[in-house]
Amino acid sequence: MSEMTVSRVLRGRGEVSEATRARVIAATRRLGYVPNRIAGGLASARVNLVAVIVPSLANMIFPEVLTAASEVLEAAGLQPVVGVTGYDPGREERVLYDMLAWRPAGVILAGLEHGAAARAMLRAAGVPVVEIMDVDGEAIDAAVGISHRRVGGELAAAILAAGYRRIAFLGTLMPFDHRARKRMEGFEAVLAAAGVALAGREFYSGGSALAKGREMTEAVMGRRDDLDFLYYSNDVIGAGGLLWCLGRGLAIPARLGLAGFGGLDLIDGLPVRLATMDACRREIGREAARIVVAGRAGSGARVELAPVLIPGETIRRP
């Protein structure tokens, strides 16, 4: 049999008689033959690699998105190639360049903010490009995510409705974490519309998020102990803060309310359930992967997921 027949059998394309198919299978297995996809990719201009670019793997949000995406991609015979940018636009550009050199079947990357060169590369890629996590801005092609501004605003509204007024924000100190920034902006905008100004802010970087949540909470409460609500930019620091408050015996949510963000399942194991909003990370991973699997570049698909407030036990009932 010719190499061509072998190729047809291994790819499951074209009509091949059952007899030759069996012979091919037997032979390839006996020889331990693994077809060379590099040659295959070059010949067919079709590649099963999908670039997935995330800022970090330290924040559980991204491994979860990646897991969900990976499941859908695998089912379609595609493979993720992961790149980590560390929230650094320069690194994002380099990683993207390196990945596009493999002519992937699609690109999934976090955020809507990218350098000019990155945008140019993505527009020229000719494959589905899905920007994930965020929908507040212009997408290059497809986008799947949530509106962080709206999420921040809705939480602010819920807090105000519950009667809290002396409110602080605790978050990460990362100039390029645009989504955290947008949550805070949406949050402040709604407070401002109600004539309420933020009564405190605290930012951290590095280290154990749980411990930092604890420290920041102590710091912000030490500075001004009449605060009645603390909004954390993620659930892990929120959990740390909650544990600190419980240790202090603060009355929650009567005296002090708390909320985080992400909807991590960590929440379920805390002594008191922290209020949060789901980041929809599994749906985002799945939907983004589906768009890539569909394979239509320039679809402009836009999926906005609407996370709801999970009030838990750390916000007073209005």
Place this chain on the structure above:
Amino acid sequence: MSEMTVSRVLRGRGEVSEATRARVIAATRRLGYVPNRIAGGLASARVNLVAVIVPSLANMIFPEVLTAASEVLEAAGLQPVVGVTGYDPGREERVLYDMLAWRPAGVILAGLEHGAAARAMLRAAGVPVVEIMDVDGEAIDAAVGISHRRVGGELAAAILAAGYRRIAFLGTLMPFDHRARKRMEGFEAVLAAAGVALAGREFYSGGSALAKGREMTEAVMGRRDDLDFLYYSNDVIGAGGLLWCLGRGLAIPARLGLAGFGGLDLIDGLPVRLATMDACRREIGREAARIVVAGRAGSGARVELAPVLIPGETIRRP
């Protein structure tokens, strides 16, 4: 200038005059040219992809290993391609096959237990193969990890030295999590040598690990409330158990001792620091990547890291 000259400039190989180099750079940038690595890989039989195969991304251990590996690989111009097996040998084999089809520059994969077909493929790969996390067994080529049996044994010895005798083990219900199994085996062996039998066992699967830690602890203590030590197979369920115990007002570590495994930095934010042993995940990722970067297939390199007990505040001082 010929395509050849362009190739030389872009790869930084061979002597090219400064003038032509500049012209090439300008032209490629103007055209947004991204060289095709598929063609390059086929022509040169050299590829910058490294297969990294892990059982899961839900357990923070693996994203951390991946992050550390990714840093070292990136610095050497290599890219990780991630595969997730879900602790399933069949999936491991398929993922491995798919990755080897790309003729990667190296393979990093978790564990020493693999199916016969997987082992054959790895032996035939002709590139560095690094089995990570575990050193209790035969490696195909290189291995970087810790001895889980020893880790389990050392913890058992520490517990016995502290005077605890009615000891339970709480872990995950995963037949293919060989490392958790080895920790438990090492643990039981040392207990047995001292004439102590496990006084309880509890296993879980799925769901929020923190919440499961809570539930399992409640279950095991409900079944037999004279237990004086609980050994958890990971820090997250350990943290859940610790929070449950603190909520119950149990005297820790006087009445009840606790320990986890992993050395996650989650530990730092708990009200009481849980005893644990470092899984050395960053070192493992770094060392494994270094071996791949060195590029010597069949080196048989073996790096055994020696995690130490971090006693925290949940084991009595002997």
Place this chain on the structure above:
DNA sequence: CTGAAAGCGCTAACAG
């Protein structure tokens, strides 16, 4: 320092 020729191992597109 620069160029020309000859593939790398497959698959698309035709022929039989």
Place this chain on the structure above:
DNA sequence: CTGTTAGCGCTTTCAG
């Protein structure tokens, strides 16, 4: 259903 013929876009090798 099976085989043949051309490349895919680079890099290797060898000449200038």
